[in-house]
Amino acid sequence: MTSEHDTLWRLCTRLGCVLLPLVDQEPWRQTRRHENLRTWGISTVEGERLIEVFTALAAHAAANASTPPAEFDALPLRAVADAATGKRDIELLAGLPDTFTGSRDEQAAGLFRLYAYKGGQYSRRLFQLGTEVRHALVTLAERSPEAALTCGDVLRQAADEASPLQ
Template identity: 60%
Template sequence: MTSDHDMLWSRCAYLGRVLLPLLDQEPWHQDRRRERLRSWGIDVAVGERLMEVFASLAAHAVAVDTSLSASELETLPLSAVADAATGKQDFELLAGLPDTFADDRDDVEVKVFRLYAYKGGQTSHQLFRLSTEVRHTLAVLAARESAPSPTCGDIFRKADEAHLPL
């Protein structure tokens, strides 16, 4: 049986995975993001996957800090996730994660994030740049919503409407 904590991570990971495909419904966003990543010396595939896990970690950190269950994640404002992406220290984002992950990709990417966070120097600077890129992505998606304070649930609904895979 899957624990609520594992389900919470799973929902947060899903949020991270759907952000870029939703943003890229306007293709020029993808072109600009990839151009920025290259100009920063970040491999596009690595940078985009780290952005996904960054968003997942930020959502998870806020959910854990506010004691949200997996079913309550839909109520989490995107602004809170954006604030966590740029406002929390890397090690704060890593606190409270599950010991194991159902998806091997999540396990690998969290380990890569952890290596970047603890290596310091240029990699820390790259994480900072990625955090601002995640914040920008969340801000653009939030601005597309008609609701005054868009939530993770709004993103989940958009992902469902776009037929993005779970």
């Protein structure tokens, strides 16, 4: 049986996975992000994967580990954006699950952990990635006609865009 914590973590990782494709509806945004990553000395693949896990960690921190998964839908996207830049790297790591369902998440979380513990330029890179995550989340929130976009709204939007047209 899946624990509520594991279910919440999966919702958070889903948010991280859909963020960039939704933001990249305007193609110039992806180009700008790739340029930023290169400037910061981060490969595109590594940077985008770190952005995904950073988003998941920020969502988990904003939701609080004791939040029931059913309440995740109502979590304001701006709260996740605030957690992305308002929480220290170590605070974000507190939300990592003990085990992962896939090696992809485990590798990305390990890389985030390595960056957080190495310090120096790696801490600076996490700061830069955090601002990129915040920017992407705020962009989605501002683009939406909804007054206060929630995590559930974003996940539904991603599901709607993924489903084939009838």
